[in-house]
Amino acid sequence: MKAVIMAGGEGARLRPLTCERPKPMVPLLGRPMMEYILRLLQKHDLQELAVTLQYLPERIKEHFGSGEEWGVSLNYFLEKEPLGTAGSVKNAASMLDQTFLVISGDCLTDMDLTEAIRFHRRKRALVTIVLTPREDPLEYGIVITDAEGKISRFLEKPSWGEVFSDTVNTGIYILEPEVLRYVPDGKQFDFSRDLFPLLLKEGKALFGCVLPGYWCDIGSLEQYLQAQHDMLSGKVTVDIPAGEKEKGVWISPGVELEEGSRLLPPVFIGPGSRICSGATVGEFAVIGTQNYIGPGAVVKRGVTWEGVNLAARAAVKGGILGQKVLLEERAVVYEDAVLGDKSILGEESVIRPGVKVWPYKRVESGVILRSNLVWGSRACRFLFGFDGVKGRLNGELGVESAVSLGAAFGSMLGRGKRVVVGSEAGTAANLLKDAAKIGLISVGLEVYELGETTCSMARLGVNVYGAQGGIYLYTPAGEKDCLCLRFFDGEGMNLSRGDERKLEQLYYRDDFTRVSPTALVEEVRVTGMVDKYREHLAGALKARQVQKRKFKLALSCPAGLARTILLDLLEELGCTLYYLPLPSDNTVSPQRFARETVREIVEKMAADLGAVLCPDGERLFLTTAHGRLLEDEELQALITLLQLRYRQLSSVAVPVTAPRVHEELARRYRGQVVRTRTSPRQRMEGLRGTGLPFLPQAFDGTRTLLELLDFMAAEQKSLEQLLQEIPPFYLKEKRIPCPWNQKGRVMRRLVEEAGSEQVEMIEGLKVYRPGGWALVLPDPEEPAYRIIGEGCTEESAGSLADYYLERVRVLQQE
Numbered sequence: 001m002k003a004v005i006m007a008g009g010e011g012a013r014l015r016p017l018t019c020e021r022p023k024p025m026v027p028l029l030g031r032p033m034m035e036y037i038l039r040l041l042q043k044h045d046l047q048e049l050a051v052t053l054q055y056l057p058e059r060i061k062e063h064f065g066s067g068e069e070w071g072v073s074l075n076y077f078l079e080k081e082p083l084g085t086a087g088s089v090k091n092a093a094s095m096l097d098q099t100f101l102v103i104s105g106d107c108l109t110d111m112d113l114t115e116a117i118r119f120h121r122r123k124r125a126l127v128t129i130v131l132t133p134r135e136d137p138l139e140y141g142i143v144i145t146d147a148e149g150k151i152s153r154f155l156e157k158p159s160w161g162e163v164f165s166d167t168v169n170t171g172i173y174i175l176e177p178e179v180l181r182y183v184p185d186g187k188q189f190d191f192s193r194d195l196f197p198l199l200l201k202e203g204k205a206l207f208g209c210v211l212p213g214y215w216c217d218i219g220s221l222e223q224y225l226q227a228q229h230d231m232l233s234g235k236v237t238v239d240i241p242a243g244e245k246e247k248g249v250w251i252s253p254g255v256e257l258e259e260g261s262r263l264l265p266p267v268f269i270g271p272g273s274r275i276c277s278g279a280t281v282g283e284f285a286v287i288g289t290q291n292y293i294g295p296g297a298v299v300k301r302g303v304t305w306e307g308v309n310l311a312a313r314a315a316v317k318g319g320i321l322g323q324k325v326l327l328e329e330r331a332v333v334y335e336d337a338v339l340g341d342k343s344i345l346g347e348e349s350v351i352r353p354g355v356k357v358w359p360y361k362r363v364e365s366g367v368i369l370r371s372n373l374v375w376g377s378r379a380c381r382f383l384f385g386f387d388g389v390k391g392r393l394n395g396e397l398g399v400e401s402a403v404s405l406g407a408a409f410g411s412m413l414g415r416g417k418r419v420v421v422g423s424e425a426g427t428a429a430n431l432l433k434d435a436a437k438i439g440l441i442s443v444g445l446e447v448y449e450l451g452e453t454t455c456s457m458a459r460l461g462v463n464v465y466g467a468q469g470g471i472y473l474y475t476p477a478g479e480k481d482c483l484c485l486r487f488f489d490g491e492g493m494n495l496s497r498g499d500e501r502k503l504e505q506l507y508y509r510d511d512f513t514r515v516s517p518t519a520l521v522e523e524v525r526v527t528g529m530v531d532k533y534r535e536h537l538a539g540a541l542k543a544r545q546v547q548k549r550k551f552k553l554a555l556s557c558p559a560g561l562a563r564t565i566l567l568d569l570l571e572e573l574g575c576t577l578y579y580l581p582l583p584s585d586n587t588v589s590p591q592r593f594a595r596e597t598v599r600e601i602v603e604k605m606a607a608d609l610g611a612v613l614c615p616d617g618e619r620l621f622l623t624t625a626h627g628r629l630l631e632d633e634e635l636q637a638l639i640t641l642l643q644l645r646y647r648q649l650s651s652v653a654v655p656v657t658a659p660r661v662h663e664e665l666a667r668r669y670r671g672q673v674v675r676t677r678t679s680p681r682q683r684m685e686g687l688r689g690t691g692l693p694f695l696p697q698a699f700d701g702t703r704t705l706l707e708l709l710d711f712m713a714a715e716q717k718s719l720e721q722l723l724q725e726i727p728p729f730y731l732k733e734k735r736i737p738c739p740w741n742q743k744g745r746v747m748r749r750l751v752e753e754a755g756s757e758q759v760e761m762i763e764g765l766k767v768y769r770p771g772g773w774a775l776v777l778p779d780p781e782e783p784a785y786r787i788i789g790e791g792c793t794e795e796s797a798g799s800l801a802d803y804y805l806e807r808v809r810v811l812q813q814e
Contacts, residue, residue: 261280419440471487
């Protein structure tokens with residue numbers, strides 16, 4: 001007699017375990033679950049087998065081949081498109097010329113198939129469905145039979161009000177070949193949903209055979225764990241691929257048990273694994289092939305697959321680890337959590353119960369992961385990147401995480417404090433803004449809703465409304481699928497690094513303030529913020545010559561409020577404007593838009609300059625009247641000239657990456673230069689003592705543009721003429737990848753090599769050489785270094801950058 005194994009399932013509910021393997025290849029005690037089905041069929045003299053395939057078919061064919069190793073003959077039938085259970089079997093009709101059995105390749109059972117076949121023949125049935133009693137039948141198809149076993153009714157996944165029997169469909173069928181005539185070719189067609197009700201309606205001989213024995217449909221991660229617990233408990237009769245060293249302790253060949261290791265039955269340990277001294281493995285633990293369980297490590301009620309490595313004092317407490325997963329020291333995986341293949345869990349990091357990590361991810365040291373990690377390559381210990389919390393919507397950054405971020409920020413500030421919240425226009429930003437507000441209100445904070453704003457308006461709102469903090473949400477330039485949350489302190493500045501750490505700790509620990517319903521405060525919807533911002537911008541104009549100058553501008557900025565405010569102001573100042581909206585899909589960066597599109601318009605309309613304002617309203621790109629785009633460092637030097645000569649500030653703040661031209665300008669105008677780190681917060685901090693009444697205003701792109709027009713009008717000079725007053729400088733910047741775990745060692749070696757050379761370590765390592773300097777700066781968000789060189793010529797700047805680029809490359813190879 002022949003049999004069909006349905007092995008096309010992709011096992012969506014078992015992900016991430018099935019991301020790179022079909023469901024029948026998921027191991028039970030180290031063996032693919034389909035292998036237990038092969039052994040069962042061979043035991044009952046079913047040796048000529050058809051195997052239906054659809055998802056990742058080569059993985060099954062490569063492992064089982066012809067089937068000779070298991071004493072069977074395998075014939076494979078591939079579905080190009082999903083055909084349903086009956087359709088997949090119809091696809092194998094060429095070899096089904098006699099009574100045949102159908103069974104799923106992803107279940108676990110020890111039922112007496114020979115008895116089911118006898119029953120089928122005795123009843124002269126067209127179809128026999130193997131049934132089994134279940135205490136909770138709601139998740140299965142119930143089959144109702146009469147006293148003779150003839151089927152009278154099917155109920156697919158009923159409610160309790162429809163439960164008239166506890167016998168459920170196991171997915172094991174004995175069929176006569178003529179049933180396949182009822183299955184259409186090349187179409188999706190299921191046994192339980194389509195074929196069997198059709199045959200019942202036509203009065204065909206359908207019987208149900210209730211059999212004792214074990215049966216488990218491994219359709220979920222919970223069932224996957226439970227099936228292996230049942231195997232170790234002896235609830236299912238299967239051949240366990242190991243020797244029983246003592247009752248309940250199954251040890252495979254080549255296992256090394258160091259003195260002082262503890263095994264607590266029932267337990268299974270796969271071939272070639274090493275259990276170190278002080279390690280504990282027990283109570284339904286399943287250890288895969290070639291595992292390393294380090295000193296003091298613990299695995300209880302968990303499953304590890306092939307090649308898993310647990311460093312000292314790491315622990316798996318009810319979780320599942322895929323192939324070649326690495327847990328570094330003191331990392332912990334809790335119950336029902338799953339790590340996909342080749343994931344890495346850093347030191348002292350924690351995977352909370354039920355969390356799933358997709359393959360090839362890295363969870364950084366100290367992270368407490370409490371939501372699934374599907375997109376991106378890693379989960380960082382630090383939520384905050386260079387400029388806030390950034391992630392893909394419904395990927396790294398979802399509604400739940402936005403609620404938790406709001407609650408964590410509110411808990412850090414304290415009950416009763418006031419927070420202003422604003423965002424750019426758009427559904428995604430508003431969605432996460434609303435979620436963050438829910439978190440803030442839930443911990444007893446007073447929320448002032450600013451509505452649609454620019455980031456600079458939100459910063460000002462903190463000051464205007466006497467808030468202790470603020471949140472602004474926007475889409476980063478050129479990253480259409482991402483959103484960013486910026487958090488502000490009571491001065492409207494980005495949070496300090498210390499406050500970012502506090503917020504991260506509260507977020508990862510779920511350590512939020514709990515308040516009673518009577519302590520919740522309804523949000524305040526603010527009106528008049530636009531007028532207050534316009535008044536603030538009007539203060540940027542020291543001279544009134546702008547109206548007389550009648551500038552012609554090519555301008556691009558985000559649609560909506562930012563456009564309205566900026567265009568109205570410039571028109572009031574007598575400017576002639578040619579407006580170009582930024583691409584709404586955010587696929588073109590503002591810098592590229594300025595270089596390619598705005599430049600052409602500037603030249604055609606003979607404009608004085610072109611300006612592009614980024615979506616957050618803070619970063620600005622300028623083009624000259626001849627269409628040349630100013631590089632970032634050039635614009636920064638122009639702003640220094642404006643501040644020292646026109647605003648007559650006593651000092652300016654520039655990042656450590658900026659060229660020495662700022663010091664030259666400071667000497668010329670008797671000012672000082674404060675060198676800062678590159679983060680926005682540190683640059684704002686560097687402005688203290690400069691005389692600015694509101695430090696974040698220096699980061700307002702709209703205000704900067706107005707001040708520059710004011711400067712040009714007062715000096716009666718063009719943008720090119722002002723640029724000519726800036727001494728020439730030559731910078732070269734390059735990047736080189738460097739793994740996260742090597743960054744610290746590489747930097748240490750560079751510091752050692754610098755020796756007696758003049759160095760500066762405000763941020764990164766800055767080495768001064770005759771006529772220039774080189775800065776080696778670890779990227780805070782990527783596994784890479786920035787290498788910046790400044791020289792007397794373009795060639796010397798490039799040589800300095802190249803030298804340290806090569807040093808970083810060589811040091812990584814040591």
